[in-house]
Amino acid sequence: MVETTRTSEATQALLSAQGVNAFYGESHILRGTDLSIPARAAVGLLGRNGMGKTTLIRTLMGYVRAASGQVHWQGRDASGFSPERMARLGIGYVPEGRGIFPNLSVRENLVMSARAGADGRRDWSFERVMATFPRLAERLAHGGQQLSGGEQQMLAIGRALMTNPSLVILDEATEGLAPLIVAEIWRVVGDIRKSGISTLIVDRNYRAVLAHTDFAVVMEKGVIVLAGSSADLAARPEELAPLLGV
Numbered sequence: 616m617v618e619t620t621r622t623s624e625a626t627q628a629l630l631s632a633q634g635v636n637a638f639y640g641e642s643h644i645l646r647g648t649d650l651s652i653p654a655r656a657a658v659g660l661l662g663r664n665g666m667g668k669t670t671l672i673r674t675l676m677g678y679v680r681a682a683s684g685q686v687h688w689q690g691r692d693a694s695g696f697s698p699e700r701m702a703r704l705g706i707g708y709v710p711e712g713r714g715i716f717p718n719l720s721v722r723e724n725l726v727m728s729a730r731a732g733a734d735g736r737r738d739w740s741f742e743r744v745m746a747t748f749p750r751l752a753e754r755l756a757h758g759g760q761q762l763s764g765g766e767q768q769m770l771a772i773g774r775a776l777m778t779n780p781s782l783v784i785l786d787e788a789t790e791g792l793a794p795l796i797v798a799e800i801w802r803v804v805g806d807i808r809k810s811g812i813s814t815l816i817v818d819r820n821y822r823a824v825l826a827h828t829d830f831a832v833v834m835e836k837g838v839i840v841l842a843g844s845s846a847d848l849a850a851r852p853e854e855l856a857p858l859l860g861v
Contacts, residue, residue, distance in 0.1 A: 628687065629654040629782055629813050630675060630706070635684035637674045644670045646837040647684065652782065657814040659824035659831035659845060663860045667837040668817050669711060672786055676708055677701050705733040707775030711786040711817075713767045715774065717760035721751055724759055724770055725777050732779030738810065739776040747803060748773050765796030772803060782813040789818055801827060821859055825849040833858045 628651040637645040644667050652658050660668050673679040675686055677698045685694045688704050702708065716724055725744060731737050745752040748769045754762065762770065768788060775783055785804065789797045797820075804827050807814060818824050825831055825845040833841040833848075835858055841848070848855060 627690075628652055629656075629689060630815075631687045632671070632675060632681075633685050633687070635671075635674060635686065636682045637670055637679050638682055639670070639679075644837050645674060645681070648834075648837060649839060650675075650832060652813055652815055653830075654781070654813055655811050656830065657808045657816065657828040659821075659828040660815060660817045660834065661821050661824060661831055661855075661859060662834035663858070666834040668834055669786055670837075671834070672708075672784055672815070672817065675701075676706065676784070702778065703733070705781035707778050707780035707783040709768075709771045709775050709783065709785045709788060711790065713771040715759040715767055715770050718758060720756055720758055721762070721770055722755040724774055725751075728774045728777040730778055732781065734781075736779050739779050741777070744773040744776055747776075747806060750799075763796075765792045765799070768792065768796070768800060769803075772800070776807070780812060782815065783807055784815045786817045787819070788816075789820065789823075821855065822849070 631651040633649055635645050635648045636643070648667070648671055650671065660671070662668050670679060674681050677696050677700065681694060685692060687693060693701065693704070719727070725741060729741065750766060751769055751773060754766065759767065759770065772788065789800050792800065801823055804814065804816065808827065816824055816828060825848060828845045830843070831845045831848050832839045833855065841854060841858060
């Protein structure tokens with residue numbers, strides 16, 4: 616087993632997976648995968664395309680049912696929980712492709728998601744999201760389909776924050792965006808991290824991921840094959856290169 620954080624004990628983690636196997640049809644995607652995300656920590660999930668990163672996220676969230684192994688939330692067995700139940704526990708999910716409601720306005724997308732966190736917190740109010748994404752504040756009446764790709768991504772992140780989550784999962788949040796928008800997204804990721812919300816980040820720009828996380832793991836063929844502090848991994852590019860195809 617590869618050590619993925621300060622500790623491998625599920626009771627020490629906010630969200631964890633132990634020995635998870637998952638399939639798409641007859642394709643064995645996750646192969647005894649272990650992952651641990653501590654509270655108030657940022658974790659990077661790295662790997663080439665097709666290595667199982669999104670499948671791992673979707674299994675953690677309940678969209679994919681694990682064939683074996685366990686998922687724990689704050690030490691409690693959450694294996695088999697539905698995506699809705701995982702969200703209510705305190706996970707804000709920003710999927711690849713954004714998943715906003717195109718026929719709703721920016722305001723409606725945000726307001727419909729607003730709720731207190733699982734512990735009653737309301738740190739992320741509508742006003743705070745507007746201050747974080749001033750570009751959205753100028754487009755409150757616009758429909759989701761009228762926004763640029765970068766604005767849709769901001770809306771997807773803002774919507775997740777309106778649930779006052781304990782953990783935000785970002786799957787390819789900067790993919791296909793212009794450099795200025797990418798810089799803005801990473802600024803917001805930094806703000807989320809400073810606020811004490813845990814994050815799990817998947818992104819092709821591994822250097823940016825390592826710069827914005829405390830720990831990172833690398834997947835290859837459904838298995839975590841390299842893990843450690845982000846600073847340590849950033850200092851070992853010769854090990855990362857063959858695993859990331861860079």
